[in-house]
Amino acid sequence: EVANGGHQDLPPLLSFKAYNPSATALESWVGGNPCSGSWIGVRCNRARVVGVFLDNASLVGSVAPLLELTQLSVLTIRRNSLSGRLPPLDNSTSPRLTHLLVSHNRLSGDLRLSLPSLVTLRAEHNGFHGGLQALRVPLLRSFNVSRNKLDGEISGDLSRFPSSSFGGNLALCGLPLPRCVHAYNALGDSSSNATTNISQSPTAAMDTISGSSSISSGNGGLSKLSVTALMATGIGNAVLILVSVAISVAMFVYMRRKLRCRKDASDAALSFEEEDKVRNGEEKAQKSGGGGLVCFEGGEELRLESLLKASAEVLGKGVSGSTYKAVLEDGVVVAVKRLSALQFPGRSKAFDRHMRLAGRLRHRHVVSLRGYCNSNGERLLVYDYLPNGSLQSLLHGSNGASLDWAARKAILFGAAQGLNYIHTFPARPALVHANVKPSNILLDEHGAACVSECGVMRYAANIQQSIPQPPRCPPELFLDRVAAGGGGGWHGYAAPELASGARATQESDVYSFGMVLLEVVTADKAGDGDGGGGNGGEEETMGWVKIGMLCTAEAPEERPRMAQVLAMMGEFM
Numbered sequence: 001e002v003a004n005g006g007h008q009d010l011p012p013l014l015s016f017k018a019y020n021p022s023a024t025a026l027e028s029w030v031g032g033n034p035c036s037g038s039w040i041g042v043r044c045n046r047a048r049v050v051g052v053f054l055d056n057a058s059l060v061g062s063v064a065p066l067l068e069l070t071q072l073s074v075l076t077i078r079r080n081s082l083s084g085r086l087p088p089l090d091n092s093t094s095p096r097l098t099h100l101l102v103s104h105n106r107l108s109g110d111l112r113l114s115l116p117s118l119v120t121l122r123a124e125h126n127g128f129h130g131g132l133q134a135l136r137v138p139l140l141r142s143f144n145v146s147r148n149k150l151d152g153e154i155s156g157d158l159s160r161f162p163s164s165s166f167g168g169n170l171a172l173c174g175l176p177l178p179r180c181v182h183a184y185n186a187l188g189d190s191s192s193n194a195t196t197n198i199s200q201s202p203t204a205a206m207d208t209i210s211g212s213s214s215i216s217s218g219n220g221g222l223s224k225l226s227v228t229a230l231m232a233t234g235i236g237n238a239v240l241i242l243v244s245v246a247i248s249v250a251m252f253v254y255m256r257r258k259l260r261c262r263k264d265a266s267d268a269a270l271s272f273e274e275e276d277k278v279r280n281g282e283e284k285a286q287k288s289g290g291g292g293l294v295c296f297e298g299g300e301e302l303r304l305e306s307l308l309k310a311s312a313e314v315l316g317k318g319v320s321g322s323t324y325k326a327v328l329e330d331g332v333v334v335a336v337k338r339l340s341a342l343q344f345p346g347r348s349k350a351f352d353r354h355m356r357l358a359g360r361l362r363h364r365h366v367v368s369l370r371g372y373c374n375s376n377g378e379r380l381l382v383y384d385y386l387p388n389g390s391l392q393s394l395l396h397g398s399n400g401a402s403l404d405w406a407a408r409k410a411i412l413f414g415a416a417q418g419l420n421y422i423h424t425f426p427a428r429p430a431l432v433h434a435n436v437k438p439s440n441i442l443l444d445e446h447g448a449a450c451v452s453e454c455g456v457m458r459y460a461a462n463i464q465q466s467i468p469q470p471p472r473c474p475p476e477l478f479l480d481r482v483a484a485g486g487g488g489g490w491h492g493y494a495a496p497e498l499a500s501g502a503r504a505t506q507e508s509d510v511y512s513f514g515m516v517l518l519e520v521v522t523a524d525k526a527g528d529g530d531g532g533g534g535n536g537g538e539e540e541t542m543g544w545v546k547i548g549m550l551c552t553a554e555a556p557e558e559r560p561r562m563a564q565v566l567a568m569m570g571e572f573m
């Protein structure tokens with residue numbers, strides 16, 4: 001373990017740390033022994049580093065030093081700002097590497113991995129380019145290279161992964177994506193011969209002609225016939241090339257149109273019934289892999305067994321259930337919501353259909369649902385874990401005072417964008433969030449606000465019992481109560497019409513958003529001075545309050561749409 005008086009794995013770790021001298025995540029990387037137990041994000045076995053877990057840690061620089069750790073089995077370093085190339089890896093450099101998760105960084109170069117033991121490769125959302133030919137990873141179970149700059153043909157074993165593993169690249173083609181179009185193959189072999197001939201030197205061209213017929217002159221010069229033949233061949237070749245180019249262009253346009261159509265079809269508004277048909281086959285396959293867990297884009301590596309085995313920490317408990325932070329075997333951190341059996345008894349097809357739709361929501365300001373399970377009376381929803389708490393904790397936690405005016409506006413604007421995306425997502429019937437409140441507005445690693453738990457509450461069986469019957473709390477009184485430390489609870493944000501048993505609607509979402517907005521704008525004013533933020537001046541504050549009051553109009557039809565709310569907010573951004 002110790003070479004030349006130092007720990008063998010120390011140099012690579014320190015080289016990596018050198019790129020990030022002031023990163024909070026690496027503050028604990030001090031002393032000469034990375035396996036002392038105090039190095040956060042480093043896991044050891046028999047005094048050697050076998051795992052590095054540094055997701056969402058605001059890290060920069062190259063990942064290469066970490067791949068010099070010869071005993072490394074798991075490297076998960078997603079959602080950072082790492083740059084540079086991924087070094088070529090093979091059995092001699094990384095004999096034990098099984099899980100490599102580098103997604104959501106700025107990595108570039110080509111992917112050269114020849115790793116017989118690799119099980120997980122997550123490299124999506126980077127700048128990798130080139131083809132996939134140099135990927136030799138026979139045991140891969142979870143794979144995603146979407147949203148890079150890759151091109152070329154997907155071949156062999158990789159074709160077994162779904163198209164979502166490859167989407168958003170420069171020019172990848174072949175199964176599971178549409179077939180590749182090879183310009184020179186479009187005309188078959190004869191055209192490629194023709195092309196070869198054209199590029200040959202005149203002598204070579206003559207050789208070809210003389211080889212195919214006996215029209216060359218005896219003295220080595222060109223006879224009239226051979227010149228004519230040469231010209232004819234030249235013209236013939238030129239025509240062939242033109243035809244070949246025309247066919248290639250036509251094929252290209254056709255494929256593009258076909259691709260666009262496919263995309264349109266998947267993006268278009270689908271009724272639940274249509275959605276069912278489209279999804280059935282795909283999901284069955286994923287279900288068997290996930291052991292009862294339906295996986296969505298980005299959650300392909302999830303397994304129910306590993307979720308159930310994961311070490312978990314309770315994040316909180318709400319009306320609809322409890323939420324846990326779970327660290328999976330491969331170091332991936334997720335938030336798991338376990339729905340309450342009281343609110344969600346039995347199986348419901350409508351709920352299943354909704355979850356499948358919610359699993360397709362992908363937006364910068366919406367927390368991604370990666371998978372869900374609805375079997376044996378257990379309902380688990382698996383979301384990305386967002387590390388920076390919720391708006392609820394910012395407003396009412398111990399550090400609420402540090403939320404300055406600019407941060408408040410950014411959070412509200414982000415949440416409004418997320419909610420507008422949900423409201424305008426192509427679905428029939430249109431999506432409704434049904435539980436907009438500060439604890440469902442979470443902050444990601446960059447502090448951006450993301451709306452969580454879209455639509456779940458709409459399927460709760462006994463939720464109406466927790467809404468007070470009219471006369472209910474108008475916005476002003478509600479805010480007073482919140483300001484006095486009474487807390488909002490769930491029903492404090494619910495629109496008045498819901499108290500009579502009506503189902504949540506986009507209008508009731510707007511009402512709840514208005515309540516959140518009023519709370520954020522008016523909350524903890526005394527703290528502003530201390531926090532150094534101040535508000536945006538009386539006029540601007542009044543502008544925001546006005547938006548809040550419009551959203552919280554008593555009559556649902558008088559409330560603006562989220563798109564209008566966004567436009568009004570935009571005036572102050």
Ligand SMILES: Nc1ncnc2c1ncn2[C@@H]1O[C@H](COP(=O)(O)OP(=O)(O)OP(=O)(O)O)[C@@H](O)[C@H]1O
Nearest residue numbers: 315316318319320321322323335383385386390439
């Ligand atoms: N994806 C996530 N990442 C990080 N924290 C989360 C995540 N989802 C929820 N939380 C936090 O976990 C806690 C409990 O959330 P939970 O949704 O179970 O309850 P709630 O939002 O208070 O009530 P409700 O049941 O009405 O949704 C909240 O503080 C919430 O902010």
